[in-house]
Amino acid sequence: MTKQTNAIIVFDIDGVIRDVGGSYRRAIADTVEHFTNRVYRPTDVDIDNLKSEGIWNNDWDGSQELIYRHFVSQGKTREQLQLNYEKIVTYFQSRYRGTDPENWNGYICNEPLLLQPRYLEELTQADISWGFFSGATRGSATYVLEKRLGLKSPVLIAMEDAPGKPDPTGLFATINLLEKGFDKKQTVIYVGDTVADMHTVEKARNLDSSRKWVGVGVLPPHVQETAARRDAYVATLMKAGAKIVFNNVQELTPVKIQEWEI
Structure with a gap:
């Protein structure tokens, strides 16, 4: 005993x-790809590297940060971008939870x-x-x-x-x-x-x-x-x-x- x-x-x-490799992480990649006009889709290693910094536990924040970093690498400033956080969250949730707010049909269903x-x-x-x-x-x-x-x-x-x-x-x-x-x-x-x-x-x-x-x-x-x-x-x-x-x-x-x- x-x-x-x-x-x-x-x-x-x-x-x-x-x-959550095929759900939260997939939703991060989808969101970043969408808001970078399909130019950049982060890999698992990219997401791991971000999270290894220890401050990006919130995947909405992490998605926004990866979007910012992509455009900064292209010579733009964060001030110029003025990303809409609510739109990022809404798009992320449409991928993760799905399009039906009552009966979820997104990636979460297959974790x-x-x-x-x-x-x-x-x-x-x-x-x-x-x-x-x-x-x-x-x-x-x-x-x-x-x-x-x-x-x-x-x-x-x-x-x-x-x-x-x-x-x-x-x-x-x-x-x-x-x-x-x-x-x-x-x-x-x-x-x-x-x-x-x-x-x-x-x-x-x-x-x-x-x-x-x-x-x-x-x-x-x-x-x-x-x-x-x-x-x-x-x-x-x-x-x-x-x-x-x-x-x-x-x-x-x-x-x-x-x-x-x-």
């Missing part, structure tokens, strides 16, 4: 719970899941509380957690609930919901796939040194296609503060957590 573990786990969603409900049940059986802190919109996060995974009202802090990562406000809010007044501060494990996720843990640690913080990296599927990309991405996450990097989130087992003497 697995012994009780003094830890709670908070999961990012995109790249951890679901594969492969990266974990099974059984894994979360095993965490619960080991007395490990778990929840989600994501930069995804609440609608998008709820879609995958409740409709796809079948979870019932999971603890979730989404885009609308807190500032974007690496600001740790949302992580703290998730922890408060999970601990429910528990008098002993538990170790927090935050599982994410980006530099911003690992920096969020670092900032949380700086604000609250009274508990143990562990950043766990997960490799999104698109970087596992070649050994070189995989190794480079692992190095990036480790440099950003990850304690360990897994190929899949379900490798973070209760037994593995116990090995860390939490």
Whole structure:
């Protein structure tokens, strides 16, 4: 029998719970291509390089930034461009959610899941509380957690609930919901796939040194296609503060957590 573990786990969603290589990332590429008049379509490596800067967790912002950088590389200034952010968001959502606001028909409908409900049940059986802190919109996060995974009202802090990562406000809010007044501060494990996720843990640690913080990296599927990309991405996450990097989130087992003497 697995012994009780003094830890709670908070999961990012995109790249951890679901594969967004053909959805969010495809929507970024579509959006940038559209607003650069079909001149520039960013590759996965281009998007990874942007996200490795640690401040582009919001894909709407990231899309706008890639558009700006393309035109700046062509000799224009940001002031000259005056991009319409709302139009960028609207176009992005038309690709990601689709064209029907009631019954979504966009890329989100075909996102492969990266974990099974059984894994979360095993965490619960080991007395490990778990929840989600994501930069995804609440609608998008709820879609995958409740409709796809079948979870019932999971603890979730989404885009609308807190500032974007690496600001740790949302992580703290998730922890408060999970601990429910528990008098002993538990170790927090935050599982994410980006530099911003690992920096969020670092900032949380700086604000609250009274508990143990562990950043766990997960490799999104698109970087596992070649050994070189995989190794480079692992190095990036480790440099950003990850304690360990897994190929899949379900490798973070209760037994593995116990090995860390939490």
